[in-house]
Amino acid sequence: MTSGIVSKFVENLRRDGLQQTLGRVAKFGYRGPWYTLTSRYPIGTNIYEREWDILIILDACRIDALREVANEFDFVNSVDSMWSVGSTSHEWMAQTFTHQWYEEISDTIYLTGNGFAQRTFIEGEEPGKNNNPFSFPNFSTVEKDDFKILKGVWNTGHDDNLGNVPPRYITDRAIELGRNHSTKRLIVHYNQPHTPYLSDAVNGSGTPAPFESDPFPLLRNGELSRDQAWNAYLDNLRLVLDEVKLLIENIDAERVAISADHGEAFGEWEQYGHPDASPIPAVKKVPWCETTASDMNTHTPAEDTQQPTTDIESHLADLGYLN
Numbered sequence: 001m002t003s004g005i006v007s008k009f010v011e012n013l014r015r016d017g018l019q020q021t022l023g024r025v026a027k028f029g030y031r032g033p034w035y036t037l038t039s040r041y042p043i044g045t046n047i048y049e050r051e052w053d054i055l056i057i058l059d060a061c062r063i064d065a066l067r068e069v070a071n072e073f074d075f076v077n078s079v080d081s082m083w084s085v086g087s088t089s090h091e092w093m094a095q096t097f098t099h100q101w102y103e104e105i106s107d108t109i110y111l112t113g114n115g116f117a118q119r120t121f122i123e124g125e126e127p128g129k130n131n132n133p134f135s136f137p138n139f140s141t142v143e144k145d146d147f148k149i150l151k152g153v154w155n156t157g158h159d160d161n162l163g164n165v166p167p168r169y170i171t172d173r174a175i176e177l178g179r180n181h182s183t184k185r186l187i188v189h190y191n192q193p194h195t196p197y198l199s200d201a202v203n204g205s206g207t208p209a210p211f212e213s214d215p216f217p218l219l220r221n222g223e224l225s226r227d228q229a230w231n232a233y234l235d236n237l238r239l240v241l242d243e244v245k246l247l248i249e250n251i252d253a254e255r256v257a258i259s260a261d262h263g264e265a266f267g268e269w270e271q272y273g274h275p276d277a278s279p280i281p282a283v284k285k286v287p288w289c290e291t292t293a294s295d296m297n298t299h300t301p302a303e304d305t306q307q308p309t310t311d312i313e314s315h316l317a318d319l320g321y322l323n
């Protein structure tokens with residue numbers, strides 16, 4: 001492990017220079033105690049502390065972003081906020097679906113396009129444990145079979161040209177689950193507005209531009225303006241909200257909540273994206289919006305004939321992890 005840490009340090013030093021590399025070293029030392037503490041004493045509000053029948057998770061959705069586009073979508077009313085239990089999807093999953101909430105989880109269908117479900121519930125990987133000798137986490141995360149249904153579609157829904165699972169695929173699978181299964185709770189976890197930003201690609205270009213696939217290094221280095229990155233992010237949010245609109249017109253639920261697993265930093269506290277173990281509000285505070293759903297049968301889901309098209313490493317790499 002030590003040789004691997006040294007090799008990574010040298011690699012980062014050559015690529016990013018001394019200042020950024022030393023900053024990473026400081027964060028590396030901080031993450032261990034963070035996970036050691038928070039895995040035992042979570043910081044944030046668990047989704048099962050709130051009342052909902054369907055919970056729609058918009059991956060990496062900021063509060064101010066949802067408020068900015070709210071007047072474009074009549075189902076987005078008052079946008080409240082809460083502190084998430086995670087600053088990454090992996091941490092959010094490990095901290096949300098714990099044995100404390102076993103009874104609720106056992107009556108939950110969780111549909112997700114996020115590959116960290118594979119890492120968390122099937123492979124049993126704990127956040128912060130690998131490659132950090134200072135981390136001694138003790139999460140109480142459930143396993144795949146503890147859910148009523150855990151349906152991960154990161155491999156069947158992943159589009160190699162887009163570099164992600166498109167939101168329509170999630171919508172179709174969610175409508176199928178809602179119409180075909182009786183459950184107390186359904187969670188629909190979209191991968192947007194998380195990078196890559198797909199709006200232009202889905203609506204014409206077919207493939208995200210380089211800045212849409214990985215905007216934050218460019219933003220950090222001044223090669224991309226914040227306005228450019230922010231507008232692409234908002235368009236990605238609009239893309240997924242269009243799908244949310246379609247979903248709630250084709251599924252029944254008295255209480256629908258829209259939230260996020262974590263937020264997204266655009267330079268706040270010199271952070272970009274959603275670094276693991278980040279405590280800053282831009283990353284740890286998430287929206288909470290409530291609405292209703294009624295199946296008006298305006299959409300027939302496309303038949304799911306897709307076979308697995310990617311492996312977990314490629315999927316997570318396309319989302320900006322493992323780099």
